[in-house]
Each structure stands twice: as structure tokens, then as C-alpha cells.
Amino acid sequence: MIEHSHLKIIQELxxxxxxxxxxxxLCLSQSALSHQIRYLEKKMEVRLWERKGRNLRLTQAGELLxxxxxQVLPVLEQTENMLKAYGEGxxxxxxxxxxxxxxxxxxxxxxxxxxxxxxxxxxxxxxKFQFTGLEGLLNHHIDLLVTxxxxxxxxxxxxxxxxxxxxxxxxxxxxxxxxxxxxxxxFSNETLLTFPVNSDRLDFLTQFLNPAFIMPARIKxxxxxxxMLQMVALxxxxxxxxxxxxxxxxxxxxxxxxxxxxxxxxxxxxxALRKQDREVSYINQFIMIGKKAxxxxxxxx
Numbered sequence: 001m002i003e004h005s006h007l008k009i010i011q012e013l014x015x016x017x018x019x020x021x022x023x024x025x026l027c028l029s030q031s032a033l034s035h036q037i038r039y040l041e042k043k044m045e046v047r048l049w050e051r052k053g054r055n056l057r058l059t060q061a062g063e064l065l066x067x068x069x070x071q072v073l074p075v076l077e078q079t080e081n082m083l084k085a086y087g088e089g090x091x092x093x094x095x096x097x098x099x100x101x102x103x104x105x106x107x108x109x110x111x112x113x114x115x116x117x118x119x120x121x122x123x124x125x126x127x128k129f130q131f132t133g134l135e136g137l138l139n140h141h142i143d144l145l146v147t148x149x150x151x152x153x154x155x156x157x158x159x160x161x162x163x164x165x166x167x168x169x170x171x172x173x174x175x176x177x178x179x180x181x182x183x184x185x186x187f188s189n190e191t192l193l194t195f196p197v198n199s200d201r202l203d204f205l206t207q208f209l210n211p212a213f214i215m216p217a218r219i220k221x222x223x224x225x226x227x228m229l230q231m232v233a234l235x236x237x238x239x240x241x242x243x244x245x246x247x248x249x250x251x252x253x254x255x256x257x258x259x260x261x262x263x264x265x266x267x268x269x270x271x272a273l274r275k276q277d278r279e280v281s282y283i284n285q286f287i288m289i290g291k292k293a294x295x296x297x298x299x300x301x
Contacts, residue, residue, distance in 0.1 A: 101195035184212035191237035
């Protein structure tokens with residue numbers, strides 16, 4: 001029978017790459033770790049690792065066991081955390097996945113209010129997934145997913161938070177501010193500043209530039225929105241943000257908001273959860289607080 005320790009071993013060997021580092025991470029001696037590896041291979045009657053110099057390389061069977069570890073260990077960890085929370089008299093832990101970089105500013109306010117109202121619940125934020133955010137939700141790695149993308153699944157329920165439009169941000173003196181209508185051709189010589197996500201998740205590219213077979217001269221990925229907008233103000237590039245977020249910055253910085261195309265780029269923001277969790281009180285409380293926070297954002301003058 002495959003045990004929890006076996007999954008931890010293969011995960012650490014994959015992460016560390018060498019027997020020495022994996023043994024140190026697992027607080028084992030090298031001989032003890034080697035013994036456990038040999039025992040597991042003998043028990044399974046299959047080779048899981050092959051030596052390549054000082055390093056270990058997974059066989060096909062080892063890769064299968066690693067995939068299982070990557071799926072099972074987060075679920076076990078979450079269960080342990082939940083049981084610990086119950087034992088300490090706390091109601092539980094709400095794990096939130098985020099697939100929307102611009103949402104972190106909104107999310108920080110929501111979390112602050114939620115923790116004040118629900119002191120018996122802890123929150124974990126997950127924004128980097130081994131799989132997609134939706135897979136994380138389906139596999140119980142997270143409990144809620146904040147996402148601009150709605151993918152229909154029988155076991156997933158979506159709560160709509162808001163409709164919004166993507167807008168272009170440039171320096172006040174940028175040449176694009178003189179254009180009456182922004183077209184894809186205007187971006188062929190521009191540096192586009194974006195968050196560090198895959199290009200297929202950038203709606204400005206997929207919905208506006210790609211259909212016209214045009215790409216910016218350069219795409220530069222920046223994690224910090226403050227740094228991104230400082231670079232925009234200094235004419236080091238342009239960026240595209242949700243209008244509700246752009247409006248919080250344009251009055252404070254040397255930047256201008258410009259609408260894109262004739263019809264604009266319209267988007268929606270959702271909170272996704274498993275249908276079986278729709279009656280969980282603290283999940284409903286978080287969604288209610290989130291909707292109120294969104295309404296305050298879009299009602300700002």
C-alpha cells in the first residue's frame with residue numbers, strides 16, 4: 001500500500017533533485033532515505049528512480065507516483081489544517097484561489113472585513129497553481145476561485161461580482177491620447193506592460209490584437225501595479241487595466257484613461273465554488289462582503 005511518507009519522499013526528491021538535499025529536507029539520513037526508496041521499489045516491483053550522475057531521474061512509474069503526490073498531498077494538508085482549526089476552536093480555513101492579478105487590491109479590503117466579521121475562520125490565499133485554478137477547485141486544493149473566466153462544469157457554481165470594461169492607460173502626453181478611436185494598429189510600435197500571466201489569459205491580446213494579427217513591439221511583465229503605472233507615467237510603456245481599478249489611480253498620477261476600440265472590451269468577474277459548498281455559512285459571508293466591496297468600487301465618482 002502506498003503511504004503518505006512515500007508521497008512525501010517522491011515529492012522532495014523531485015523538488016530537491018539529489019538524495020542529499022531530499023534527505024535533509026525530510027530530516028532523514030541518506031542511508032535511511034535510500035532504504036525507504038529500495039523498500040518502496042521492492043514492494044511495488046517497479047523502478048521509480050534512475051541515477052544520472054549525482055542526480056536522480058524519475059522513471060515513467062515514478063512520474064505517475066509524483067502526479068499522485070501533487071494531487072493528494074495538498075488535500076491531506078488542507079484536511080490536517082482544518083482538523084487543527086476545529087481542535088483549536090476555530091470554525092475552519094477558507095482557501096481562496098486568485099486568477100485575477102488586478103483583484104488583489106479589492107481582495108485585501110474584502111479579507112480585512114471578513115476576518116473582522118468572522119474571527120473563527122482563517123484565510124489562505126493561493127495565486128500560483130500546479131494546475132489551473134478550476135482544477136484546484138475541483139480537486140479541493142482551494143474552496144473559492146476569483147476569476148474573470150467562466151467555464152461550465154456540472155459541479156461548479158459561479159457568483160457574478162461585476163461587469164467591467166478594460167481601458168488603456170498611457171502618460172498624459174502620450175501620442176495615443178490624440179487618437180479619436182484606438183485600433184490594433186496603434187500598438188505595433190508600443191511596449192505593453194502586463195502582469196506575469198500567460199499570453200492566452202490576457203484579454204487585450206486574445207480579444208483585440210490577436211484577431212487583427214498584430215502584436216506589440218514588446219511585452220514586459222511586471223508583478224507590481226504601482227511600478228507598472230509609474231513606468232506608464234514616465235512613458236516607458238502602456239498598460240491595460242479594468243476601468244474600476246484604473247479610476248483609483250488616474251487622479252493621483254500623470255496617466256490618462258483611453259477606451260479601446262469601437263465597442264470596448266467587456267469582461268465579468270466571478271467567484272467560483274463547488275455546488276456542495278453553497279450552504280457553507282462563512283463562504284456565503286465572504287461572497288456577500290465581496291459584492292458589497294465591488295459595489296463601493298464602481299460607485300466611486
